[in-house]
Amino acid sequence: MRIGFIGLGNMGRHMARHLIHAGHVLTVHDTRPEAAIEHLTLGARWAETPAACASDAEILITMLPNPRIIEDVLLRGGAAEALPKGALWIDMSTSTPATAERVAAAVLDRRTVRRLDAPVSGMARGAEAGMLQIFAGGTADDFQMALPVFEAMGDPDKVLHVGPLGAGYTVKLMINLLWFSHLVATSEVLAMGVKAGVDIGVLRNSLLASPAASNFLQNDILCVLTEGDYDDSFAMMLACKDLGLAIDLGRDVGVATELSALVEQIFRRSKAQHGDLAGEMSPVRLYEALAGQEFRLPNSTAAPEGTALSAV
Numbered sequence: 001m002r003i004g005f006i007g008l009g010n011m012g013r014h015m016a017r018h019l020i021h022a023g024h025v026l027t028v029h030d031t032r033p034e035a036a037i038e039h040l041t042l043g044a045r046w047a048e049t050p051a052a053c054a055s056d057a058e059i060l061i062t063m064l065p066n067p068r069i070i071e072d073v074l075l076r077g078g079a080a081e082a083l084p085k086g087a088l089w090i091d092m093s094t095s096t097p098a099t100a101e102r103v104a105a106a107v108l109d110r111r112t113v114r115r116l117d118a119p120v121s122g123m124a125r126g127a128e129a130g131m132l133q134i135f136a137g138g139t140a141d142d143f144q145m146a147l148p149v150f151e152a153m154g155d156p157d158k159v160l161h162v163g164p165l166g167a168g169y170t171v172k173l174m175i176n177l178l179w180f181s182h183l184v185a186t187s188e189v190l191a192m193g194v195k196a197g198v199d200i201g202v203l204r205n206s207l208l209a210s211p212a213a214s215n216f217l218q219n220d221i222l223c224v225l226t227e228g229d230y231d232d233s234f235a236m237m238l239a240c241k242d243l244g245l246a247i248d249l250g251r252d253v254g255v256a257t258e259l260s261a262l263v264e265q266i267f268r269r270s271k272a273q274h275g276d277l278a279g280e281m282s283p284v285r286l287y288e289a290l291a292g293q294e295f296r297l298p299n300s301t302a303a304p305e306g307t308a309l310s311a312v
Contacts, residue, residue: 001025001149004057006050006073007093008035010233011120012063014127015092015153020044022152029053051078054087059149063092066241067099080107088142089115090149092134094173096245097166098252114142117165118150119172124233133158135175137168170249177246177260180239182216183280184263187287187295195291200225201298223281225297230279237276240267 001024005016008030016039020026026044028036029052036046047053050073054060060083064070070093074080080103083089091100100117107113116138126132132154136143143161150159162171193203204225207217223229243264250257270283288294 002056002058003027003149004029004047004053004060004079005063006030006053006061006079007063007065008032008039009063009065010124011127013038014124014130015061015063015120015132016044017042018130018153019149022148024149024152027053027057049077050074051082054079054082055084057083057087059088059090059146061090061092061149065093065238067093067095067245070095070099071103074103075106080113083113085112087113088145089113090118090146091115092118092120094119094176094242094245095169096173096249097169100165100169114138115165116142116146117168118146119168120154121172121175122154123231127153131155131158133160135160135162135168135171137161137163137170138165173242173246173249176239176242177263179216179220180243180267181259181263182214183221183283184266186214186217186221187284190295191287191291194293194295200295204297221281221284221295224284225295228294228296230281230284232277232279234280235276236267236271236274236278236280236282239280240264240271243267 003019003024004027005012005019006029008016008028013035016026016028020039020042026039027047028039028044029047029050030036033046036044040046060079062070062073064073070091095117100115104115116136118134118136120132120134122132130153134150134154136146136150140161147159162168190200190203194200204217207213223231247257247260247264250260266283266286270286271278274282274285284295
């Protein structure tokens with residue numbers, strides 16, 4: 001299948017590579033030409049502009065940092081206008097239904113271009129392994145057409161059709177929002193417990209044996225507890241962007257977001273203190289400071305790491 005792929009960042013570069021290995025004919029574009037060196041070596045073609053990347057595509061995939069850049073690429077970059085009639089645009093970015101509707105209203109619907117929103121979870125390591133979780137919104141027919149493409153990049157058991165257009169964006173935002181909330185709640189509990197004198201390993205094991213157990217406590221926070229790794233593969237500026245999009249969605253649908261707004265404030269405080277490019281786990285450091293110690297386990301205390309569904 002002829003695929004145009006725009007966005008070769010931490011996630012997209014791995015996703016594009018898997019598509020080439022799966023036998024698809026790939027044309028790639030990024031604002032940084034050097035990001036495509038690996039793909040060109042594997043046989044991909046380079047496009048100088050978003051429009052050139054889209055012009056011969058049966059499927060155009062975008063994997064971009066935020067809604068503004070999506071609109072820049074599709075509208076001002078000419079990709080939407082260049083797509084052939086009947087092509088399928090798959091946006092795998094974390095974005096909002098409103099962004100896709102603005103693009104559609106401007107160009108896509110008039111040209112009978114089909115579309116799916118299919119954001120992903122699994123972080124850069126999931127993208128590198130070809131084991132992403134993919135949440136697709138759109139028609140069943142378009143999802144079935146795209147399924148072999150999704151399965152080349154993701155875990156076939158975790159490629160889900162979650163509803164009509166916009167549902168993929170919504171599900172992904174809700175996943176990230178809940179994950180970020182887990183991070184803040186877990187960090188606060190650990191800080192209180194250890195400052196009250198409980199050993200952090202004993203506290204974690206007790207929580208894991210209780211109804212309060214979570215995937216975050218079991219798996220995701222292990223990178224901090226065992227290695228002091230705050231996961232710089234996903235930057236704080238992107239985490240704050242996703243939190244803002246989720247809160248905007250809550251406002252759009254009329255759901256109060258008191259807790260989510262507080263989580264966003266804590267993440268923004270961490271971003272201000274630790275930097276835009278600090279890892280997404282950096283808010284843990286705020287609670288380490290409150291506890292007066294880093295949260296660390298001896299290796300023998302940590303449970304075996306499982307498959308994590310983290311933000312991305």
